[in-house]
Amino acid sequence: MSYLAKRKFYYSILLISVIVLLLLGIFSLFVGTANIGFLDVCRILASKLPGIQKLVSTDNIRGSSADIIIKLRLPRAVLVILVGSGLAAVGAAMQSVFRNPMAEPGILGLSSGAGLGATIAIVIGLDKTVLGLSAAAASAFIGAIATVFIVYNISRTGHRISPTVLILAGTAISFMNSAVIQLIMIFRRDRMDYIIMWTMGSFSSPSWNKIAVLLPFLLPGLAVILFHARDLNIISTGEETAKTLGVEVERTKKFVLASCSIVTAACVATSGIIGFVGLIIPHLLRLLVGTDQRVLLPFSIVGGAAFLLVCDTLARVAAPPAEIPVGAITAVFGSPFFIALLIKGKRSVM
Amino acid sequence: MRRKIGLFTIAAFITVLVIAFNACASNVPAEESKQGKPDDTSAATSHAPENGEDAGQPAGNSNYPIAVTDSKGRTIRLENEPERIISIGPDITEIIFALGKGDKLVGRSAFCDYPPEALEITAVGDFYEWNLEMIVSLEPDLIFVSAMNTEENEKKLMDLGINIIFINKTESFGGVYETIGLIGKVLNSETRSEEIISRMKNDVEKAKKAVDGxxxxxxxxxxxxxxxxxxxxxxxxxxxxxxxxxxxxxxxxxxxxxxxxxxxxxxxxxxxxxxxxxxxxxxxxxxxxxxxxxxxxxxxxxxxxxxxxxxxxxxxxxxxxxxxxxxxxxxx
The missing domain is CATH 3.40.50.1980 (Nitrogenase molybdenum iron protein domain)
Structure with a gap:
């Protein structure tokens, strides 16, 4: 059946998914290591809603409970949703640009570049905050963008970029960045723990500030990627075919990759390196909704957000007081599920 | 047909997630209520004394408000003697217990395992990850930090209006004496801290004398x-x-x-x-x-x-x- 005929159907499914995501988000506000009753959470939330705030009394609720809900759990849920949606959408777009199933947000050396940027800031001992973000985060963003810039220029011949060279250059630079990080850690053993801590992605220190910094990169980035969804469909059938069909392949690639890089860099800078979401979620959804980018991208945005939200909530509550690194949860829960889908998909193809 | 199967799988996926999520969630409060109970009672009582503290404090005993300078050069003003303290750093936990103020500790890092009584205090995270939610819910009036930490955690806690005193690692006995003196001052147990310092000084002298020549x-x-x-x-x-x-x-x-x-x-x-x-x-x-x-x-x-x-x-x-x-x- 054609896309147009199915469009309405997909929209309604997507709408349901968004509602489920919102419910998950609200649900995540109710669970956590601090023991805050269901009604208290409702009252704290209601007291912040304009209109009904006068009707709700929060008198006998501990002040710390309101802080926990409004200043910790709520920004965390929002941040997780944003990062999850960004990483998954970028993964889906990159897999289609590169026509490579192993493509993921970090493939152009972004993650390692961010890691190196953060490492340098940590070792120098930069103590300033930039736009409410730590120096390490700002430096990570710069590192990520600088790395992509180098990779891009290595791979460029005239106005053309070869996806293969891009991936290889990205991988090579990644290895080099990681090696430099390791060297720095050996020479600055006193700072090693900070560096390791940074590279293990985590949402344990959420803030509205981070969200405010992330949004201006994330939203336009996602918009550009979504706008090119149809062209990406054609490119993924082969660049030559796409050209004969009138797609400005190089321009599309450039725009999409630039947006992907900015979105990823912003995500990594605010929450560290979180693997798996950008690689597996697009594949998972491809098995469920098909390869059409016009469908896949919106579903990736919602699916990535929902998946990461579930994982992060588990990371928060599974082993109090410790927080399990969210990357470990995403892999432990996501991999078996994905493998099951792969096996099922293989059968139905055969 | 495959599409339909796909959509069924989505629905199944979502259902499974929701169920799994609920299952986890229903476990959590059960687990928490075990740990949370003592906290709750203390929290319930903590509010009342907090208001009455100024009045309740005998006027003669009050050295407060005091202002101290921490390792980061920040000045911290304390209006009252801290009653709910969190220590993130084994050295500080040891010092607080040595000062006889272990009962004021409501939270510690996972690495604070000495003296053994410290293990009974709620752990709020290790060096790498602090559980901010747990820290806030313990309603501390003061946090001591000597372990490594991220600026982000720091900033977050300050934004939440919690007093933090940072203690850096030191490179000399003099520095350790200073730390003990500082904590003694903050916790209203300066005599005890001086005793500890002079005992340590004695031991150091003894050691120096023993190996001299x-x-x-x-x-x-x-x-x-x-x-x-x-x-x-x-x-x-x-x-x-x-x-x-x-x-x-x-x-x-x-x-x-x-x-x-x-x-x-x-x-x-x-x-x-x-x-x-x-x-x-x-x-x-x-x-x-x-x-x-x-x-x-x-x-x-x-x-x-x-x-x-x-x-x-x-x-x-x-x-x-x-x-x-x-x-x-x-x-x-």
Whole structure:
């Protein structure tokens, strides 16, 4: 059946998914290591809603409970949703640009570049905050963008970029960045723990500030990627075919990759390196909704957000007081599920 | 047809997630209520005294409000004696207990395991990750931090209006005395802190006297070993200073940066090797290490590394231990 005929159907499914995501988000506000009753959470939330705030009394609720809900759990849920949606959408777009199933947000050396940027800031001992973000985060963003810039220029011949060279250059630079990080850690053993801590992605220190910094990169980035969804469909059938069909392949690639890089860099800078979401979620959804980018991208945005939200909530509550690194949860829960889908998909193809 | 299966799978996926999520969630409050109960009662009571505290405090006993300067050079003003303290750092936890204020601790780091009573206090995270939610829910009026931490956690807690006092690692006994004095001042137990400091000073003097004029055996202190790389207390470190004070000639005194190598260790072939139980065990078995003459001739000694690495009241005990190892019999 054609896309147009199915469009309405997909929209309604997507709408349901968004509602489920919102419910998950609200649900995540109710669970956590601090023991805050269901009604208290409702009252704290209601007291912040304009209109009904006068009707709700929060008198006998501990002040710390309101802080926990409004200043910790709520920004965390929002941040997780944003990062999850960004990483998954970028993964889906990159897999289609590169026509490579192993493509993921970090493939152009972004993650390692961010890691190196953060490492340098940590070792120098930069103590300033930039736009409410730590120096390490700002430096990570710069590192990520600088790395992509180098990779891009290595791979460029005239106005053309070869996806293969891009991936290889990205991988090579990644290895080099990681090696430099390791060297720095050996020479600055006193700072090693900070560096390791940074590279293990985590949402344990959420803030509205981070969200405010992330949004201006994330939203336009996602918009550009979504706008090119149809062209990406054609490119993924082969660049030559796409050209004969009138797609400005190089321009599309450039725009999409630039947006992907900015979105990823912003995500990594605010929450560290979180693997798996950008690689597996697009594949998972491809098995469920098909390869059409016009469908896949919106579903990736919602699916990535929902998946990461579930994982992060588990990371928060599974082993109090410790927080399990969210990357470990995403892999432990996501991999078996994905493998099951792969096996099922293989059968139905055969 | 495949599409339909796909959509069914989505629906199933979502259902499974929701169910799994609910299952987890329903476990959590059950688990929490076990831990949470004592907190709840204390929290319920904490509100009332908080209001009545000013009135309740006998006027004569009140040194507050006070202002102190922490290791980051920040000035912290305390209106009242802190009643709900969180300590993130084993050295601080030890000092607070030594000051007899352990009952004021409502939270600690997972690494604070001395004295054993500390283990009964709620852990709010390790060095790497703080559980901010738990910290806030304990409603502390003061947090001491000596462990590493991220600026983000710091900033977040300050934004939440919680007082934080940072204590950096120090490089001398003088620094440790300062820390103990500072915490004593903050916790309204200055007499006790002075007692601790003078006891430590006595021990340090005793150690210095005992080794005065004695030959200095060459010594290697094991920080890291084996496949993780060889690390030792190089010249600039506090442990190196203590080795020196205890009358040893640290073979790594001329270098900096903690890093060492087995080759160099074999070349220098120290008279005495000191390390943790694990290190001693490893040195006795691993090839290369077991060829060292100190290992072959039984001059490798185990020490509790906490005595040297945790910069608290036990540090002078650590120094005396070193003297006992390096110059047996000299302390009598």
């Amino acid at each position: 004695l030959d200095r055996p060459s010594v290697y202190y094991v920080v890291g070993f084996g496949e993780y790389g060889d690390y030792t207390a190089t010249g600039e470190t506090f442990i190196a200073k203590m080795l020196d004070m205890a009358g040893g000639a640290n073979i790594a005194a001329d270098i900096t940066g903690w890093s060492y190598s087995l080759e160099k260790l074999m070349e220098k072939d120290p008279d005495i090797i000191i390390g943790s139980e694990d290190a001693v065990k490893y040195f006795r078995e691993a090839s290369g290490y077991k060829e060292l003459s100190a290992v072959k001739e039984g001059r490798i000694y185990a020490i509790d590394p906490d005595l040297l690495e945790i910069q608290g009241p036990r540090l002078s005990d650590g120094l005396l231990e070193l003297v006992k190892i390096l110059h047996p019999g000299s302390l009598q």
